[in-house]
Amino acid sequence: MENESTTLQKRPNDLILWESFRRGDRVAFENIYQAHFGSLVRYGLKISQDQDLIQDCIQDLFIELWDSRQQLTIPNSIRFYLLKSLRYKIIRQLQNSNTESLENGYAAVIEDSVEHNILLQETRSGYLRQLGLAMDQLPKRQREALHLRYFQGLSNEDVARLMGVNYQSACKFIYTALKSLRNIMRLSSLIPTLWFFI
Amino acid sequence: MQRDFSKFEIEDFVFDESFQKWASGIPSPEHRFWERYLHIYPHQTDKLLAARELVKQLKADDPALSFHAMRREVWSTLQEHIEPSGKVVRPIFTFWNIAASVVLVILGLGAWYLSSQPQLHQQMEQVITFQPAESELIEEVNRTNSTLLVHLSDGSVVELAKNSRLKYPKSFANNQRVVQLEGEAFFEVQKNPESPFLIYANETVTKVLGTSFRIVAFQDASKVIVSVATGKVSVFSKEGYHRSAQHQNAAGVVLTANQRAEFTRDQQQFNKTLVENPDIIITQENPTFNFDNTPLKLVFEALEKAYGVEILYDAELVLNRSLKVHFGEESLYEKLTVICNTMGMQYQIVDAKIIIERKNLN
Numbered sequence: 001m002e003n004e005s006t007t008l009q010k011r012p013n014d015l016i017l018w019e020s021f022r023r024g025d026r027v028a029f030e031n032i033y034q035a036h037f038g039s040l041v042r043y044g045l046k047i048s049q050d051q052d053l054i055q056d057c058i059q060d061l062f063i064e065l066w067d068s069r070q071q072l073t074i075p076n077s078i079r080f081y082l083l084k085s086l087r088y089k090i091i092r093q094l095q096n097s098n099t100e101s102l103e104n105g106y107a108a109v110i111e112d113s114v115e116h117n118i119l120l121q122e123t124r125s126g127y128l129r130q131l132g133l134a135m136d137q138l139p140k141r142q143r144e145a146l147h148l149r150y151f152q153g154l155s156n157e158d159v160a161r162l163m164g165v166n167y168q169s170a171c172k173f174i175y176t177a178l179k180s181l182r183n184i185m186r187l188s189s190l191i192p193t194l195w196f197f198i
Numbered sequence: 199m200q201r202d203f204s205k206f207e208i209e210d211f212v213f214d215e216s217f218q219k220w221a222s223g224i225p226s227p228e229h230r231f232w233e234r235y236l237h238i239y240p241h242q243t244d245k246l247l248a249a250r251e252l253v254k255q256l257k258a259d260d261p262a263l264s265f266h267a268m269r270r271e272v273w274s275t276l277q278e279h280i281e282p283s284g285k286v287v288r289p290i291f292t293f294w295n296i297a298a299s300v301v302l303v304i305l306g307l308g309a310w311y312l313s314s315q316p317q318l319h320q321q322m323e324q325v326i327t328f329q330p331a332e333s334e335l336i337e338e339v340n341r342t343n344s345t346l347l348v349h350l351s352d353g354s355v356v357e358l359a360k361n362s363r364l365k366y367p368k369s370f371a372n373n374q375r376v377v378q379l380e381g382e383a384f385f386e387v388q389k390n391p392e393s394p395f396l397i398y399a400n401e402t403v404t405k406v407l408g409t410s411f412r413i414v415a416f417q418d419a420s421k422v423i424v425s426v427a428t429g430k431v432s433v434f435s436k437e438g439y440h441r442s443a444q445h446q447n448a449a450g451v452v453l454t455a456n457q458r459a460e461f462t463r464d465q466q467q468f469n470k471t472l473v474e475n476p477d478i479i480i481t482q483e484n485p486t487f488n489f490d491n492t493p494l495k496l497v498f499e500a501l502e503k504a505y506g507v508e509i510l511y512d513a514e515l516v517l518n519r520s521l522k523v524h525f526g527e528e529s530l531y532e533k534l535t536v537i538c539n540t541m542g543m544q545y546q547i548v549d550a551k552i553i554i555e556r557k558n559l560n
């Protein structure tokens with residue numbers, strides 16, 4: 001499944017869904033949960049590889065969302081709102097536990113992490129495995145920006161707003177990350193026609 | 199900013215938003231530029247192809263990472279948190295706006311009385327035979343003017359509309375969950391592939407493995423109408439369904455998003471079409487309908503994807519034709535009307551598919 005949205009926009013369905021949810025509609029709430037859960041986990045794992053922590057944060061996020069539904073305003077985009085809230089939660093957790101530094105350069109490779117195990121599975125295609133490993137080598141903020149811009153389909157501007165940095169910094173994260181990916185992966189190997197000559 | 203496209207590196211391509219759109223097949227004003235890029239700068243072929251591949255991979259979802267267990271676990275915690283204690287009455291109109299719903303309507307003329315109907319008891323007896331002997335049957339009747347929430351033993355929730363009646367066992371059997379409905383109700387069924395959920399309503403049986411949907415089944419009705427917003431259900435005639443238990447092939451219809459089936463009760467026949475106002479399917483994507491000189495083929499593809507419908511047309515009809523139009527909150531049919539009027543075409547709905555053809559000048 002590809003995510004093809006390029007910018008986050010107010011869409012009628014989002015508004016209707018959000019309004020129903022604010023009135024206490026559990027079906028609407030579940031729809032919001034089911035529609036965004038995958039995006040949230042994937043994003044969370046780009047910030048921290050501690051899967052339990054991500055799970056707790058997402059759970060807290062939705063519980064708080066439900067409890068404070070009547071006080072909530074209408075976000076421009078539900079997804080942007082959720083991603084930003086999750087980011088805030090994870091970072092606060094990380095700061096409290098102090099086991100992982102937010103600004104550190106390289107993510108530690110956790111041998112028994114779920115993602116790592118899945119990396120080893122044969123179901124993953126060669127390209128995807130290569131890309132996953134290459135992304136793991138990127139500095140955290142670059143990895144996060146790259147994920148937001150491409151996988152989550154955010155614009156450079158939204159990436160900046162979400163990460164709380166200025167536009168130029170966000171662009172720099174993304175551009176530098178792409179450049180590093182090219183070097184790490186020797187991207188020419190991605191060209192199917194040249195595959196056999198390497 | 200003037201950029202030297204002849205010296206673009208892989209990261210320059212990938213970073214460029216219009217390139218990203220082109221590489222993932224999303225229409226943009228620069229589409230033609232990227233189409234022609236390699237003719238102008240053939241020495242860039244390797245880099246461009248690698249860049250396009252990288253965009254695709256960066257946007258690709260890895261099916262191996264689907265987090266099913268975590269998704270279920272978190273949701274069950276949330277459900278405990280939000281589950282109201284006791285029965286709650288809430289307005290019914292909100293459901294129509296929500297994607298996860300299936301609507302089953304039995305069109306009725308005249309009033310339906312809450313008096314005891316001999317036919318119902320007869321039907322119910324049939325249903326009872328599917329339940330374990332120890333299971334006590336409960337009958338819930340909503341005589342109020344608002345919706346009544348009924349919690350079933352498997353965690354499913356039924357929102358019973360006014361003047362409606364639901365019969366269900368106190369606890370379900372292990373291999374299937376059977377309820378009987380008269381009137382109208384919205385169902386939110388817990389997923390359980392091991393134990394299908396069956397709703398008997400007049401001469402129809404609706405079978406679901408887990409989704410939410412609405413049933414309206416009043417007695418004095420000529421038709422049963424089943425409409426699906428998302429998810430998948432099968433609808434059978436009761437006769438056909440019981441026959442299939444022995445012969446393994448039932449006469450029924452399978453419905454997916456935005457489709458509806460009409461069951462004519464006296465002829466026992468199904469007719470498949472689209473719902474009155476197809477809704478955009480809620481996915482992770484945000485569909486937009488801004489077309490700027492977009493090839494007509496891509497316009498139709500965008501509509502197909504957003505509404506989960508099938509659009510059929512002759513390939514020649516769309517050849518070399520493109521369209522500039524920006525849609526907002528128009529319905530699917532309004533969008534189609536605008537497109538068809540602009541392009542000199544007409545559409546009709548046949549067998550739940552949209553057929554587009556050249557306008558008949560007569």
